[in-house]
Amino acid sequence: MRFGVIRFPGSCDETDAVLACERVPGCSATLLWHGDADLHGVDAVVVPGGFSYGDYLRVGAIARFSPVMESVIAFSEEGGLVLGICNGFQVLCEAGLLPGALLPNEGLRFLCRQVDVEVVRSSMPFTADCFPGERLSIPVKHTTGRYYAPPAELESLHAHGQIVLKYAAGHNPNGSLDDVAGVTNQAGNVLGLMPHPEHAVDPLTGSRDGLKLFLSMAHAHG
Amino acid sequence: MRTVDRALALGLTEAEFALVCAKLDREPNEVELAVFSLMWSEHCAYKHSKKLLRQLPSEGPRLAMGPGENAGAVTVGDGYVLAFKVESHNHPSAVEPFQGAATGVGGILRDIFAIGARPIAILDSLRFGDPESVRTRYLLDHAVGGIGHYGNSIGVPTIGGEVYFEGPYEQNCLVNAMALGLARADGLIRSAASGVGNALILFGAATGRDGIGGASVLASAELGEEDAAKRPTVQVGDPFAEKKLLECSLELLDRGLLVALQDLGAAGLSSSSAEMASKGEVGLDIDVSRVPLREAGMEPWEIMVSESQERMLCVTDPETVAAVLAVCEKWEVHGTVIGSVTEERVLRVLDGDAMVGEMPVEALVDDCPLYDLTPSPPTSALYPAPPCVLGADVTDPREILLALLASPNIASRRPLFEQYDCIVQSRTVRRPEQADAAVLAMPGGGAIAVSIDGSGRRVACDPYTGTVEAVLECTANLACCGAEPLGLTNCLNFGNPEKPHIAWQLTESIRGLADACRALEVPVVGGNVSLYNESGGGPIYPTPVVGMVGELPDAARAGRSGFAVAGDLVGFAGPFRPSLPGSELAKLRGEELPSSLPPLDIAALRAAQRAIFEAVRAGALASAHDVAEGGFLVALAECCLAGGVGAVLDLGATDDLERTLFGESPGSGFVVSGSPDALAAVGELVDLDVFGTIGGDVLDVTSGRARVVVSLDDLRGAHSALAPLFP
Numbered sequence: 048m049r050f051g052v053i054r055f056p057g058s059c060d061e062t063d064a065v066l067a068c069e070r071v072p073g074c075s076a077t078l079l080w081h082g083d084a085d086l087h088g089v090d091a092v093v094v095p096g097g098f099s100y101g102d103y104l105r106v107g108a109i110a111r112f113s114p115v116m117e118s119v120i121a122f123s124e125e126g127g128l129v130l131g132i133c134n135g136f137q138v139l140c141e142a143g144l145l146p147g148a149l150l151p152n153e154g155l156r157f158l159c160r161q162v163d164v165e166v167v168r169s170s171m172p173f174t175a176d177c178f179p180g181e182r183l184s185i186p187v188k189h190t191t192g193r194y195y196a197p198p199a200e201l202e203s204l205h206a207h208g209q210i211v212l213k214y215a216a217g218h219n220p221n222g223s224l225d226d227v228a229g230v231t232n233q234a235g236n237v238l239g240l241m242p243h244p245e246h247a248v249d250p251l252t253g254s255r256d257g258l259k260l261f262l263s264m265a266h267a268h269g
Numbered sequence: 270m271r272t273v274d275r276a277l278a279l280g281l282t283e284a285e286f287a288l289v290c291a292k293l294d295r296e297p298n299e300v301e302l303a304v305f306s307l308m309w310s311e312h313c314a315y316k317h318s319k320k321l322l323r324q325l326p327s328e329g330p331r332l333a334m335g336p337g338e339n340a341g342a343v344t345v346g347d348g349y350v351l352a353f354k355v356e357s358h359n360h361p362s363a364v365e366p367f368q369g370a371a372t373g374v375g376g377i378l379r380d381i382f383a384i385g386a387r388p389i390a391i392l393d394s395l396r397f398g399d400p401e402s403v404r405t406r407y408l409l410d411h412a413v414g415g416i417g418h419y420g421n422s423i424g425v426p427t428i429g430g431e432v433y434f435e436g437p438y439e440q441n442c443l444v445n446a447m448a449l450g451l452a453r454a455d456g457l458i459r460s461a462a463s464g465v466g467n468a469l470i471l472f473g474a475a476t477g478r479d480g481i482g483g484a485s486v487l488a489s490a491e492l493g494e495e496d497a498a499k500r501p502t503v504q505v506g507d508p509f510a511e512k513k514l515l516e517c518s519l520e521l522l523d524r525g526l527l528v529a530l531q532d533l534g535a536a537g538l539s540s541s542s543a544e545m546a547s548k549g550e551v552g553l554d555i556d557v558s559r560v561p562l563r564e565a566g567m568e569p570w571e572i573m574v575s576e577s578q579e580r581m582l583c584v585t586d587p588e589t590v591a592a593v594l595a596v597c598e599k600w601e602v603h604g605t606v607i608g609s610v611t612e613e614r615v616l617r618v619l620d621g622d623a624m625v626g627e628m629p630v631e632a633l634v635d636d637c638p639l640y641d642l643t644p645s646p647p648t649s650a651l652y653p654a655p656p657c658v659l660g661a662d663v664t665d666p667r668e669i670l671l672a673l674l675a676s677p678n679i680a681s682r683r684p685l686f687e688q689y690d691c692i693v694q695s696r697t698v699r700r701p702e703q704a705d706a707a708v709l710a711m712p713g714g715g716a717i718a719v720s721i722d723g724s725g726r727r728v729a730c731d732p733y734t735g736t737v738e739a740v741l742e743c744t745a746n747l748a749c750c751g752a753e754p755l756g757l758t759n760c761l762n763f764g765n766p767e768k769p770h771i772a773w774q775l776t777e778s779i780r781g782l783a784d785a786c787r788a789l790e791v792p793v794v795g796g797n798v799s800l801y802n803e804s805g806g807g808p809i810y811p812t813p814v815v816g817m818v819g820e821l822p823d824a825a826r827a828g829r830s831g832f833a834v835a836g837d838l839v840g841f842a843g844p845f846r847p848s849l850p851g852s853e854l855a856k857l858r859g860e861e862l863p864s865s866l867p868p869l870d871i872a873a874l875r876a877a878q879r880a881i882f883e884a885v886r887a888g889a890l891a892s893a894h895d896v897a898e899g900g901f902l903v904a905l906a907e908c909c910l911a912g913g914v915g916a917v918l919d920l921g922a923t924d925d926l927e928r929t930l931f932g933e934s935p936g937s938g939f940v941v942s943g944s945p946d947a948l949a950a951v952g953e954l955v956d957l958d959v960f961g962t963i964g965g966d967v968l969d970v971t972s973g974r975a976r977v978v979v980s981l982d983d984l985r986g987a988h989s990a991l992a993p994l995f996p
Contacts, residue, residue: 246695
């Protein structure tokens with residue numbers, strides 16, 4: 048399986064994402080330049096963390112207009128797996144691929160912290176290697192990560208099982224509604240999350256729990 | 270206004286102005302005067318420190334690039350080199366802390382990628398006044414915000430640092446930033462321009478009026494009350510622009526397109542071009558009319574001295590100009606040919622067809638007069654005693670311990686470092702508060718440890734010994750991670766060197782730094798000097814900040830500071846001879862600074878530290894932590910806090926309980942833990958007493974008839990005293 052990791056000007060965690068994908072047995076990863084609409088036949092897309100276009104104007108607001116994003120939208124409509132991490136999550140919300148929005152943290156400051164995330168739903172391509180209720184130790188690092196959706200939409204997300212990851216009790220770092228850490232689209236092939244699973248793939252640098260998301264994607268691909 | 274008066278207003282002395290005229294054989298015009306006043310400023314010419322700095326050893330078997338380039342570098346195996354440097358941005362941060370600190374980070378990162386290394390880490394060293402004061406809260410909050418903003422946005426982890434709060438920094442805070450970069454040994458590039466006829470290309474941000482005269486006006490004079498008016502001389506940082514600049518620079522190097530590369534820092538185009546020409550023993554023609562501008566109507570002199578951020582200068586063969594410009598285009602940075610390399614060693618400034626300045630390169634770079642200092646030790650105390658916050662009647666060790674843990678210099682830095690991304694780039698093996706130094710994995714499976722330190726108050730007590738202590742504190746931090754020192758960088762933050770007692774502090778401090786480095790066989794690969802750190806309130810504490818890099822063979826065996834395994838034994842190692850004068854406890858009690866510190870036996874400490882790093886890298890010790898501010902009992906509490914576990918210890922009787930528990934002697938005592946066999950083996954190499962066992966949820970220490978029992982919760986409560994500063 049081949050992952051494609053998008054590189055916008057201002058992306059910071061794209062190389063980390065490539066390294067994480069390459070830890071999955073039998074998988075490779077390649078960088079996709081934001082200005083190139085061709086996805087080069089990759090089997091799944093990762094929209095990485097960072098500060099695309101400096102996050103000027105509003106987080107993720109400019110990146111969604113990149114030529115490559117048109118192709119990512121088309122790819123997702125055909126059922127392709129798309130994983131958005133942190134800034135990638137913000138970009139996917141701006142692009143309309145995911146519901147809701149990310150607002151400034153309750154504390155209004157950048158926060159880098161190892162947190163526990165709970166798997167709410169494991170019957171899907173991003174979390175199939177986890178069991179429901181499993182706690183994953185994964186770091187967050189962001190200024191704008193407070194998940195918000197209007198009450199009716201939030202209810203619908205719960206009802207449709209679109210809330211896949213939650214911060215464990217006492218671990219919500221940013222004031223996200225209902226402790227939401229990661230959501231999918233209705234079809235379940237696009238996941239956005241604020242925690243950085245690509246920074247939890249090796250015990251040497253903290254934890255290996257995040258690798259389960261990449262392993263799950265590979266298994267879903269078959 | 271006469272030219273000489275303008276020169277004085279720009280910071281030159283009358284004698285210096287006369288020398289400029291002699292070098293040119295005429296009076297300088299507007300452009301030339303602007304360029305000379307910056308090139309001959311303290312900030313660019315090091316005119317009061319250069320002679321002293323010659324004492325510092327800069328040779329070593331692992332040296333890959335020594336002082337003189339944008340950053341120094343040491344080899345780290347597997348064909349890689351590690352570049353590193355620390356630099357100050359004190360005055361800009363005192364005037365506008367967010368942008369001052371942010372551009373300090375931006376500047377030091379450019380120094381790293383200017384030699385062809387990819388920046389892999391940032392550390393910061395901060396000094397502020399009383400954390401309760403409104404001014405300090407403002408400076409601290411914004412400086413930390415600025416550092417985070419730049420480092421986080423550009424994708425370089427901030428892996429460590431330190432902060433001290435002391436009265437003499439109230440008006441004149443210090444913001445020093447250190448950066449590290451990784452490169453293939455054959456991938457380094459120098460800044461020397463060469464090849465007559467080669468093109469000079471400016472790329473990066475457009476040039477504006479920001480930061481005009483920063484080096485001479487801000488960095489080379491004392492701060493005064495009218496400093497708010499100096500805000501326009503502080504540059505504004507744009508990490509997104511620098512991120513593109515970084516990737517563009519490294520891609521240009523990767524493709525082998527460059528002859529020379531240099532960043533634009535203090536004094537902008539003037540200094541970078543003069544340095545490139547000087548090192549390459551060539552001349553340069555620069556046409557300022559070709560420089561992309563941010564605002565219309567800029568004068569040639571303004572273009573030459575603008576300190577607009579995020580700009581680089583490179584030299585390339587005429588044949589590869591198009592390729593260079595194409596890479597600039599890809600990364601959306603302006604790339605513009607602004608001049609060429611010439612044979613005659615002259616910097617010529619053109620405005621279209623008009624010649625607007627013509628200066629011998631040697632005169633700009635080498636002919637600034639260097640001054641001898643007139644050092645003289647002070648005859649009375651230079652600094653007032655710190656305010657008393659803990660009465661001398663408080664003698665209960667438990668109460669003293671909690672007061673020390675909650676004191677600003679010792680309390681947990683978590684509210685600060687959580688604002689920094691410490692993990693991007695996937696190399697961070699030890700994060701803040703996990704070990705005494707930050708540890709980064711290296712490509713071949715080994716690792717480097719990095720530490721930055723320098724207690725100004727100790728140096729104020731005794732500039733020579735205080736500086737030796739700063740070096741040994743750094744090597745002790747490295748040792749606790751299992752690392753052996755490879756190289757050192759420093760930033761010397763002092764007051765006005767034209768005053769005899771400040772000159773004495775500077776002279777003694779550099780002598781201490783040189784002696785310590787020589788005794789430890791650690792080369793100084795580069796550094797920075799920041800003088801004139803004075804305000805109405807007097808000079809800052811003399812503050813040599815030492816940044817040190819060490820290596821360990823196996824990243825998986827990097828040491829930790831926290832007690833790890835219940836049931837393990839706790840030992841105390843090293844030739845520790847604590848004393849109370851000048852300690853944190855003495856500070857809390859409002860005691861006068863002593864006029865000297867006990868001398869250190871560097872050779873003995875080196876041997877003890879070697880025993881520690883050998884034991885850690887062999888995997889024998891489960892934890893190692895050096896005794897620093899607050900002394901032995903504070904170190905024990907920190908081991909419990911970092912490990913989330915208590916310990917029961919019996920020190921035996923002591924004749925001076927307070928000195929034993931709270932006295933200090935930086936770099937010489939280590940709290941270690943491990944199995945009985947492991948501690949016995951370490952005891953063969955260094956003095957070691959085993960005195961307790963890890964376990965439970967209280968720290969329980971007995972000494973003779975005295976006993977201290979504190980729960981982990983109470984330790985934690987005291988240690989988180991800084992949290993309210995960041996609501």
